[in-house]
Amino acid sequence: MEVVIVAGPVEVGAFAAGRIAEIVAAKPEAVLGVATGSxxxxxYRALAARRDAGLDLSRVxxxxxxxxxxxxxxxxxxxxxxVDREVVQPLGLDAARVRVPNGLAADLDAxxxxxxxxxxxxxxxxxxxxxxxxxxxxxxxxxxSSLASRTRVKTLAPATREAxxxxxxxxxxVPMHCLTQGLGxxxxxxxxxxxxxxxxxxxxxxxxxxxPVSSMWxxxxxxxxxxATIVIDEAAASELTLTDYxxxxxxxxxxxxxxx
Numbered sequence: 705m706e707v708v709i710v711a712g713p714v715e716v717g718a719f720a721a722g723r724i725a726e727i728v729a730a731k732p733e734a735v736l737g738v739a740t741g742s743x744x745x746x747x748y749r750a751l752a753a754r755r756d757a758g759l760d761l762s763r764v765x766x767x768x769x770x771x772x773x774x775x776x777x778x779x780x781x782x783x784x785x786x787v788d789r790e791v792v793q794p795l796g797l798d799a800a801r802v803r804v805p806n807g808l809a810a811d812l813d814a815x816x817x818x819x820x821x822x823x824x825x826x827x828x829x830x831x832x833x834x835x836x837x838x839x840x841x842x843x844x845x846x847x848x849s850s851l852a853s854r855t856r857v858k859t860l861a862p863a864t865r866e867a868x869x870x871x872x873x874x875x876x877x878v879p880m881h882c883l884t885q886g887l888g889x890x891x892x893x894x895x896x897x898x899x900x901x902x903x904x905x906x907x908x909x910x911x912x913x914x915x916p917v918s919s920m921w922x923x924x925x926x927x928x929x930x931x932a933t934i935v936i937d938e939a940a941a942s943e944l945t946l947t948d949y950x951x952x953x954x955x956x957x958x959x960x961x962x963x964x
Contacts, residue, residue: 705926706933707913707950709941713901717746720833720899720935725754727831727895728764734830735823736766737890739843740786743835743899752794765801765826766791767819769834769843770884773807773857781871782807805855805883816855816883823889832893836900839863840908840921844884847920851928853886887925896932898923903939910943 710716724747728734738744755761768787777784784804792799803822809815823829834842839861845853846861859881860868869875890896900909912923913934926932941947 705913705929706953707941707944708933708935708954709947709950710935710937712937712939713746714750716899716901716935716937717744717748717750720744720747720897721750721754723895723897723933724751724831724833725759728759728761731830732760733763733765735826735828736764737769737829737832737834737885737893738766738787738791739769739833739835740783740790741835743901743905744833745790746901747833747899748790748794755794755796761795761797763801764795764797766797766803767823767826767829767885768802768804769832769890770882771805771807772879773812773881773883775807775879777808805885807879807883812857812883816857819855819883819885820889823892829893831895831897832890834890834896834898834923834926836898836905836908836912836923837864837867838904838908840912840923842887842890842898842923842926844882845887845890845922847922849887849919849922851917851919851922851925852888854889855883855885858882858884887922891925891929893929894931896926896929897935898926898932899935900940901937903942905936905940906943909934909936909940910945914945 771783775782805819806815844858865878868878872878911921917924917927
């Protein structure tokens with residue numbers, strides 16, 4: 705696991721966007737995994753600026769991490785709408801290449817299986833962008849989620865619904881259930897890129913980076929990923945114990961001593 709500590713949220717977004725841009729430059733038809741919530745917004749802004757400067761994202765495909773169950777696709781807080789508003793339009797993606805789980809399906813289990821099949825048919829995700837909840841969830845994989853889980857229906861934790869209530873008129877309007885990619889699905893991505901900023905995420909970051917791999921902190925599963933990068937600001941890094949080492953490794957990335 706690579707841990708990159710930068711000054712603030714803008715720098716988090718700039719670094720993450722740079723990593724994604726490198727992948728797209730090498731593979732114009734790359735498959736991106738896109739996250740919603742507050743954490744990735746600076747990354748999307750930085751990618752949009754790169755698009756304005758000439759980065760072509762029009763051939764990229766994208767898969768969203770999750771969607772609420774029972775919310776209309778045109779509801780402004782459905783992830784169909786959020787992904788279109790915050791990702792597709794600013795980045796100039798082809799909407800026909802963007803997939804979001806179908807939380808309105810009559811058979812949600814079948815919809816989950818179909819979503820897995822769509823990801824596989826696309827050749828898998830090249831880079832999965834992730835945020836993290838205060839309880840350590842990635843996607844909507846709440847604590848005690850199986851580390852091998854696939855796309856499925858999940859019940860949102862009360863803390864998650866309370867955190868997301870800021871996007872709705874009241875807590876009662878926040879859906880109780882979702883369709884989410886599983887932790888096993890996320891691990892299948894060729895690269896994982898988690899972004900976090902602010903002191904409110906510091907404890908979760910400490911747990912998933914330096915704590916044991918545990919279903920109680922779902923994001924800790926990234927310790928098992930072959931190519932996971934955690935990009936955080938100083939505030940989100942405030943509870944880590946090995947910050948000097950993380951900075952040292954970034955400073956010396958690519959520098960190998962002869963005979964090492």
